Amino acid sequence: MSTRTAFARRLTRQPIAHDAAMAADTRAAFADLPAELASLLAATAGCSPYLRELMAREAGWLRVALTMAPETALTTVLVRLDDLALADLGSGLRQAKRRVALLTALADLGGVWPLEQVTGALTQLADRAVDLCLKRLVADEIRRGKLPGATPEDAATAGGMVALAMGKMGAGELNYSSDIDLICLFDESRYGDDSAEARAAFLRVTRKMTALLSDHTAEGYVFRTDLRLRPDAAVTPVCLSMAAAESYYESVGRTWERAAYIKARPCGGDIAAGQKFLTTLIPFVWRKHLDFTAIQDAHDMRLRIRDHRGLNGPLVVEGHNMKLGQGGIREIEFFTQTRQLIAGGRDPALRDRTTVGALAALAAKGWLPRDVAAELTAHYRAHREVEHRLQMVGDAQTHDMPNSAEGVARIAHFMGVEPAAFRAGLLARLARVESLTDSFFAPGRAEDGPELTEKTRAVVEGWRAYPCLRSERAVEMFKRLRPAILKRLAEAGNPDEALAAFDGFLAGLPAGVQIFALFEANPQLVDLIVDIAATSPLLARYLARNSGVMDAVIGGAFFSAWPGAQALAAELAARLADMPDYERKLDNARRWMKEWHFRIGVHHLRGLTDAFQAGKEYADLAEAVVQALWPVVLAEFARKHGAAPGRGAVVLGMGSLGAGRLNAGSDLDLIVIYDPQDDEASTGPKPLAARPYFARLTQALVTALTAPMAEGRLYEVDMRLRPSGRQGPVATSLAAFQSYQQDEAWTWEHLALTRARVLAGDAGLAAEVEGFRRALLLAKGPGAQVLGDVAAMRQRLQAAKPAAGLWEAKNGPGRLMDIELMAQTAALRLGDPARRVEAQIEAGRRGGFLSQTAATDLLAAYRLCWRLQAGTRLLTGGVLDPATLGLGGCAFVLRETGEASTAALGARLETLTARAAAVIGTGLGEAAAPVGDDGQT
Known part of the structure; x- marks a missing residue:
C-alpha cells in the first residue's frame, strides 16, 4: 500500500453534495488527488461553506496530509507547536486549529475515525494549546520578575498554575465547534506570604491566555474559552488559589458542580498539582453513601433548562435543540451522570469521565440493563454526529436544527442520507431517548401548601x-x-x-x-x-x-422628571472622565445606558409615560450616548494617529434617531461627514492620510457602540444611509457629500435627509451640514420626478416588506413606514426642515400638499401604529399577537391605545390604516396637486 493512499484506503462513507456547483468547483481544484479523496472533498464542500474555505486556504498542506494516516498528520501538526515562541503562539495555534479542524472533519465525514477519535483529536489540540499558553505566559511573567521567587525552571510547571478541563473537554469529548470550559487555579503553598503578588501574575496569565485562544483575528481563532464554571463566577477572580476553591466546594458546592467534576481533568500547566487538587475533592464529588437526592436535583435542572429555553413543545425536526431539547444529548448525559453520582462514592469503577465509558461501567455493575446502555450509547453517538454536522456548516457553536426544510435537507445530505429517511430516523431516536430517560426522574413535591398547582x-x-x-x-x-x-x-x-x-x-x-x-x-x-x-x-x-x-x-x-438629552450627555461625559482606560469607559457607558434604558421601559410599562414620551426618551438617551462617546473615541484614536485633520467630522443621526423618536429595540442609523480642509494627513505617532483616518475613526465609533463587552453592547448601528450605501466609504468628505447629493443621489436619499440631524462633532461643520441640508431640500423638492420616484419606491417597499398580519404596526399600507414615507415626501416637496412625522405632515398641510382631512387621517393612523409598535417592542421581539401576548401584555397595550378589547383595537387599526393608505395612494398618484377633503384634486 502506497503512503499516498493511507487516508483514502480507510474511507467508508461520504456526504451527499447539497450544492452541486460548489462540489464541482472543489472536485476540479483537487483533480490531482485519487478519485475517492476528490469525491470526499467535493461532497464535503457541497455541504459546508466553512470547510470549503478551509480546503482552499490550506490546500497545499491538505494534499500532503492526505498522503499520511490521519493519526500521523495530527501528530505532525501538534508537535510543530512545541517550538513556537510566545510572540508566534497566537498565529501558530490558529493555523493548527484550521488544519486540525479540516483533518478531523474529513476523517469524521469519511468514516475514517469513529466519534471518540474525532472528539479526542479536537481535545488533544485544546490540551496542547492551553498547556503551551500557560507555560509560555508564566515564563514571561518570570522573565519580567513578576512571579515572586520563581526561576526560569519553574516555567516547566507553569509556576504551580493549572488549568482544569471541564465538561466535554475534560472528558475528551469536545464537539466540533465547542467552547472549552476551564477552571484556572494556582498552588498558593509555593508562595507563602507572596501569594497575593503571585495571584496577580496568574490573573494576568489567565486573561492573556483567554485572549490568545479566543480572540478572532484575520487567521481565525483557536477556542472560545469559558471560565464561568469556577466557584462563584459572578464575584470571584478568573484564577483562584486551590485553598480558596477547596473551601468553597466544602462549604457551598452544589449538585451541578459535583456533576461537573465527574469530567474534570488537569489539561495544562502543573498537572501534578491539578491532580492533587482533584484528589482533595473526591469526598465532595463522590459521597460515601448512596446519594438518591441527586435524582431530584438533576430533574430540577432538566426542568429549568427546558422551561427557560422553551423546549417543552411538540417534538419536531425544524429548530430542535440536539443538546438541550427533548431526547437530546444532555438527557443522556444527565441520565448517566446522575447514576454515577448515586453510586460512584462507593464504587470507583463508575467514575469514568466519558459518557460512553460511564454507560458501559454502569451496565457492567448492574446499575443499568445492558441493552439500555447499548441503545443509549448508539443514540448518543448518532446525536453527536448530527451535532457535528450542524457545527461544520459554518463553524457555529450551535445545537439547533435549521428552521427550514432546505436547511434540514443540507444536514441530511451532510449525514449522507436523503432528507425523508433522516427525518424519520432522527425523530425516532429523539422519542426513544426521551422514553428511556424520562421515567427515571421522579420529582418530589414542594412543601408550600395545597394552594400551589x-x-x-x-x-x-x-x-x-x-x-x-x-x-x-x-x-x-x-x-x-x-x-x-x-x-x-x-x-x-x-x-x-x-x-x-x-x-x-x-x-x-x-x-x-x-x-x-x-x-x-x-x-x-x-x-x-x-x-x-x-x-x-x-x-x-x-x-x-x-x-x-x-x-x-x-x-x-x-422616578424623577426626565432630564433631557443634553443633561444626560453631560452626566455620562462626567462619569467617563473618571475612568482610567478606554475599555472601562466603554463598559461603564454600557452599564449607564442600560440603567436609563430600563428606567424608560419601566415608566412606559407602568403608565408613568406614554409611547410618545418613551420614544423621545429612547432617542434622547441614544443621542446622549453618541455625544458623550464621540470625544472619547476621538481622543483614543488621536492618541495613536494624531488629531483629526482639518475641522474633523460630525456624526449625523438618520431615520428615527434623527427624527428624535426610537422604541425599546431600535438600532441607530448614523453617517459621518468630515472636512479635512487643506490637511492631507494627521500628524500623530502613526499618521494616516485624511480618508483612511476618518474611515478608521468611523469604524472605531461603530465598534465602541456595538462591541459586546462584559456589560453587553450599547446599540446595533446601521450605516447604509451614507452615500452609495454599502458600496460607499463609511465616512464621507463634506465636498464629496455635497457633490453626491446635488448630482448623483436618488430621491430616496433626499427623503432620508429630511430627518438627518447632527448629533456630535465640530460646531462649525455641523452648522454647514445643516445649512446644506436645508438648501438641498428646497432645491430638490420641486423636481418633477419626485412623486413618481416615491410611488415606485413605495411599491418596492411593500413588495419587500409586506405586513405580517393585522397586528403589524410597521410594514404595510397605511402603517408606520408608509406614513413616514409620505411625511418625508411632504417635507421634501415643500423644502421644509421639519424632521418629526407630525411636523412634516403639518408642513404638508400648511403648504397645500395635504388637505386637513388627509393630514388628520395620516396622523390618526400614525399615532395608533406608533403606540402599537412602541408597546410591542417593549413586550416582545416579534410582531404583536394578542393570542400569545398574555393578559398582562394585552392589558398594557389596551391601556396604551385606549381600547376596551383587542377586537375593538383590531377593528380600529384596520379602519385607520385603510384610510391612511388611501390618502397616500391618492397623494402619490396625482402628480403634485393637493389631495382635497373629498378626495378630489
Missing part, C-alpha cells in the same frame, strides 16, 4: 438550586419573602406567565443576599418585579441579567 410547585422547587439561594442566610430571607411573592404572582392577570418570568429573573441573580435585603427593606420592589414579570418578559430577562439595576430603582432619581 403542580406546575407552580415544580418551578418553586427548582429555586433551591439557584445561585442567589446558595447560602443559608439567603434561603432564610427568601423564605420570609416567598409567601408574599407567590401571592402577588397568583394575582397577576396570567399567573403562569408571571411565574415563568419571575423564575427567569430569580435564576439570573448572582449569589448573595443583597437583593433579598433590598426586597425586605423595600416591599414595593416586589410589586415592581411582579408587574414586570407579568407584563414584559423582555424587561424581566434584562433585570435578571442586570440585578444591580435595582440599586438605581431605589435611588431617588429613578
